[in-house]
Amino acid sequence: MNAGALSGVKVLDLSRVLAGPWCGQLLGDLGADVVKVERPGSGDDTRGWGPPWVLDRSGEATDDAAYFFSANRNKRSIAIDIASAEGQALVRRLAAEADVLIENYKVGGLAQYGLDHASLSALNPRLIYCSVTGFGQTGPYAQRAGYDFLIQAMGGLMSVTGERDDQPGGGPQKVGVAVADILTGLYAAIGVLAALQHRARTGLGQHIDLGLLDVQVACLANQAANALLAGVVPQRMGNAHLSIVPYQDFPTADGDMILAIGNDGQFARFCDVAGRAEWAHDPRFATNTERVRHRQTLIPLLRQTTVLRTTAEWVQALEAHAVPCGPINRIDQVFAEPQVLARGMAVTLQHPRLGPLQVAGSPLKLSASPVQYRHAPPDLGVHGDEVLRDWLGRNG
Incomplete structure (x- = not known):
């Protein structure tokens, strides 16, 4: 050794x-x-x-x-x-x-x-x-x-x-x-x-x-930079992200999952898998900047859609299209991954x-x-x- x-x-x-x-x-x-x-x-x-x-x-x-x-x-x-x-x-x-x-x-x-x-x-x-x-x-x-x-x-x-x-x-x-x-x-x-x-x-x-x-x-990383460099004092946002949408937890038919969509291409692929291709072309949602601006409109629409499938079904479908997602594991489930x-x-x-x-x-x-x-x-x-x-x- x-x-x-x-x-x-x-x-x-x-x-x-x-x-x-x-x-x-x-x-x-x-x-x-x-x-x-x-x-x-x-x-x-x-x-x-x-x-x-x-x-x-x-x-x-x-x-x-x-x-x-x-x-x-x-x-x-x-x-x-x-x-x-x-x-x-x-x-x-x-x-x-x-x-x-x-x-x-x-x-x-x-x-x-x-x-x-x-x-x-x-x-x-x-x-x-x-x-x-x-x-x-x-x-x-x-x-x-x-x-x-x-x-x-x-x-x-x-x-x-x-x-x-x-x-x-x-x-x-x-x-x-x-x-x-x-x-x-x-x-x-x-x-x-x-x-x-x-x-x-x-x-x-x-x-x-x-x-x-x-x-x-x-x-504090980017949160410190937000306050020191941009003059924006960060606030609590639950599981949401200040600068990226959708990037948070969503309900499914049998629990919850995480969507961590980091760019417009990933969002478009999610929309295709979800049967909502029109969202990717909607001016309110086509770019991340606009999705952040229209967060309060988009997130409820996403939640109404994600509850239609189980977590496992979403993960399998979205992973096949390179859309970052995953379950919210208990600690015992982590060690079974x-x-x-x-x-x-x-x-x-x-x-x-x-x-x-x-x-x-x-x-x-x-x-x-x-x-x-x-x-x-x-x-x-x-x-x-x-x-x-x-x-x-x-x-x-």
Whole structure:
């Protein structure tokens, strides 16, 4: 088996919950040796974030939270009490051997233990020290606690997510996945990779300062551009799109589907399949600009048409004519999709205690150094002796 792209890179992961662990998991997927430092007795907070609980071989619920298993594969766990002098000394010894350290303590929180960037970089100038906080290391909010839900609100995402206020169920909504955390984890991994490249040139590590709010603001993307460049403050539009029509959900005979029609040719082909070829020649609907302008007229007409066939019938007919569409899947249906299965997005990990566990896989497809699934999410502290032997050359 080929070595992972980051084979030989040692990562000390002091983070908990999601953003930092997501970064560590990604680096581990790419071949890094990731050691997760956890609180003795309880470990990462998410170990107790259930229900739902992982099912064992017999289908019975365990006391292992499913949440923890989403962000901690390809790691080894060691339990260390960093509040003790002995634990602090051990973390310092491990950090002296590490290439990367990830932490998400409050700003200045590790300084009292001598485990802050200044202290550890003095021991190991090559160390890449990645700090993940809600608001970053500087600024008037730096000392505030930051959580994904709060960041989605403060960072503007909830202002553009959800149905319009004048519609049933209208009002701001958070995204159903902790996207601010996930995106911060991804940006953290990118920062680590960039810092490793910089170190290869200079021999020196550096401090990476990531704030969830910064990441959420950066990822407003076109919505930020609409406000900053066009002077248009985006509003909630439910599943509709500000600039493209039709690009939203539509009812069918047995449920709902998505139409994601991005150009006039696709719209004309949809009209043919729907038996409404005249719509493609109607001046109100012939171009996307006019469809946006006449949205309130066109959308009801489309809804009256889409309810005449089932979702499967629409998908089959429209896909045959290269019109982008699809079902609105439940999560269990996602993992039954032939494309998801063919792309290896459902992978099975062997857990020493729980047996085979199916989890979502990595989307990264590297031809020469593919992702490897070496470790199931670990039990608390189970690799302590092994890590001390491998990293420090001693037992116990």
